Amino acid sequence: MKNLLLPSFLLFSFLGYSQSYIQTYKNRANQVTQANVNTLLNDFAGLGIKTTGSVANNNALAWLKGKYTAFGYTAAQISEHTFTYNSKQSKNLIVTKTGTTYPNKFIIICGHYDTINGPGVNDNGSGIAIILEAARILQNISSEYSIKFINFSGEEQGLLGSQAYVTNVVNGTNPKMDIKLVINIDEVGGVAGAANTKIYCEKDGTPSFPAGMYSTYPATNNAASTTATNELMSCMTLYSNITPVTAYIERSDYMPFDKNNEIVTGLYEFNQSSKPHTTGDTYVNMDPVYVYNIAQGVLGALQHFSTSAVDITLGAIESPKSLNERISIFPNPANDFVNIGLDGKGYTTTISDFSGRTVLQSKDQQNLDTSKLKSGVYLVKITMNGESVTKKLIIKK
CATH class of the missing domain: 2.60.40.1220 (Immunoglobulin-like)
Incomplete structure (x- = not known):
C-alpha cells in the first residue's frame, strides 16, 4: 500500500515565472483529447499480451515507432536500445527532443510497454497513452532542457529494460548522461465505475520497506526528489482536475535511476485496480477519463520541468473545437x-x-x-x- 500524505505546500510557490507561462502551458495541456486517449488505449489492447521478447512485444515496439514518426519525430530522434531476456532480444524505445539552452541535460519521462497474462491496458497502456499524447503535443515546442520519451520493455520481469538502459546508456558515456529528473508513469488507469479523482505522486526515501532492502540506494537524492514531487503535485493541481496525494516510489522503472543517484518522481493510481497481471486488465475495467485528466497534468508538469517556450499565439485562449x-x-x-x-x-x-x-x-x-x-x-x-x-x-x- 502507498503511504498517504496530503499536500500542504502553496500551489504557486515554485512557479517563478509569469502568468503568460501558466496560460500557455495550460492551453497546451488542454490539447490532450479524450478521443486520442481512448484510441491509444484500444490500440494498445489490440496488440495482445506483450510479454518481453514475444512477437506481440515486438509488434508493440513497431506500433510505438509508427506513432512517434506520425507525430513528426525524425529517424535521428528515435533510437532503440537492445537487451536480452531468456535468450530473446527486446528493445527499449527512446525519442529525444533536444533542448535549446541545456541540450545535454535531460528530463526523462518513461513508462513500460511490456505486459504479462493480459493486454495490460491499465498496466501500462495507461502510462504509454499519456507519454504518447505528451510527445504529440510537444513535438514542435522548444524547451530549454532536452526531453527523452522512453518506452521500456522488461519491467514485469524485474525492471530489466530500465536497468540495462541505466547500466549501458546512462553510465555508458563519459561523462555519464546528465539527468535533471526522471518522471515514471506506471498503472494510472484507475478502476471502472469508481470515483477516480486522486493520483499518487511518488517521491524517494521510502520508509516502510524492511531493513536492508534500500541499503544500496543513496539517500543524497531524497531531498531533491521531494522538491520535484512537490512541484509535480502543484502541476497536477494547476493543469488537471485530479487531486495529488504523496506516496513513495516502489518497484517500477525509476528504481534503477534512483539507485544510480538520479532524481526521480512518478505517478501511480490512487484507486488500485485488482486487474493488472491478469486477463482482466482490459479497457472496460479501467477509467479512460481518469487517464485523460492525468495526461493534462503531465503535459503541464513536463513543460514546467523542461522550461518549455511561451508562444504568443498559444498564449491566447484557443477557439473551441466543434x-x-x-x-x-x-x-x-x-x-x-x-x-x-x-x-x-x-x-x-x-x-x-x-x-x-x-x-x-x-x-x-x-x-x-x-x-x-x-x-x-x-x-x-x-x-x-x-x-x-x-x-x-x-x-x-
Missing part, C-alpha cells in the same frame, strides 16, 4: 460495448435504429452497454450545448 471534431465512436463495429470519445460534461447520447426507435439513451456516459442490441446499423446522436452530431454505429455479434 462537437464533431471532439467525438470518436469505437470500437465500430461494436459488440457488447461502445465508447463515446468525448471529454467534458453536459452531453446526451441517443442510439436509435433506422426506424427511428430509441434503443439506448444516456447522459455524460462514455462507456455504453450495447450487449442487448441486435446486429445491425444504428444512428448515434450526441447533443451538447444546443449542438448535435449524428454518427453511424454498426453492431456485429
Whole structure:
C-alpha cells in the first residue's frame, strides 16, 4: 500500500515565472483529447499480451515507432536500445527532443510497454497513452532542457529494460548522461465505475520497506526528489482536475535511476485496480477519463520541468473545437460495448435504429452497454450545448 500524505505546500510557490507561462502551458495541456486517449488505449489492447521478447512485444515496439514518426519525430530522434531476456532480444524505445539552452541535460519521462497474462491496458497502456499524447503535443515546442520519451520493455520481469538502459546508456558515456529528473508513469488507469479523482505522486526515501532492502540506494537524492514531487503535485493541481496525494516510489522503472543517484518522481493510481497481471486488465475495467485528466497534468508538469517556450499565439485562449471534431465512436463495429470519445460534461447520447426507435439513451456516459442490441446499423446522436452530431454505429455479434 502507498503511504498517504496530503499536500500542504502553496500551489504557486515554485512557479517563478509569469502568468503568460501558466496560460500557455495550460492551453497546451488542454490539447490532450479524450478521443486520442481512448484510441491509444484500444490500440494498445489490440496488440495482445506483450510479454518481453514475444512477437506481440515486438509488434508493440513497431506500433510505438509508427506513432512517434506520425507525430513528426525524425529517424535521428528515435533510437532503440537492445537487451536480452531468456535468450530473446527486446528493445527499449527512446525519442529525444533536444533542448535549446541545456541540450545535454535531460528530463526523462518513461513508462513500460511490456505486459504479462493480459493486454495490460491499465498496466501500462495507461502510462504509454499519456507519454504518447505528451510527445504529440510537444513535438514542435522548444524547451530549454532536452526531453527523452522512453518506452521500456522488461519491467514485469524485474525492471530489466530500465536497468540495462541505466547500466549501458546512462553510465555508458563519459561523462555519464546528465539527468535533471526522471518522471515514471506506471498503472494510472484507475478502476471502472469508481470515483477516480486522486493520483499518487511518488517521491524517494521510502520508509516502510524492511531493513536492508534500500541499503544500496543513496539517500543524497531524497531531498531533491521531494522538491520535484512537490512541484509535480502543484502541476497536477494547476493543469488537471485530479487531486495529488504523496506516496513513495516502489518497484517500477525509476528504481534503477534512483539507485544510480538520479532524481526521480512518478505517478501511480490512487484507486488500485485488482486487474493488472491478469486477463482482466482490459479497457472496460479501467477509467479512460481518469487517464485523460492525468495526461493534462503531465503535459503541464513536463513543460514546467523542461522550461518549455511561451508562444504568443498559444498564449491566447484557443477557439473551441466543434462537437464533431471532439467525438470518436469505437470500437465500430461494436459488440457488447461502445465508447463515446468525448471529454467534458453536459452531453446526451441517443442510439436509435433506422426506424427511428430509441434503443439506448444516456447522459455524460462514455462507456455504453450495447450487449442487448441486435446486429445491425444504428444512428448515434450526441447533443451538447444546443449542438448535435449524428454518427453511424454498426453492431456485429
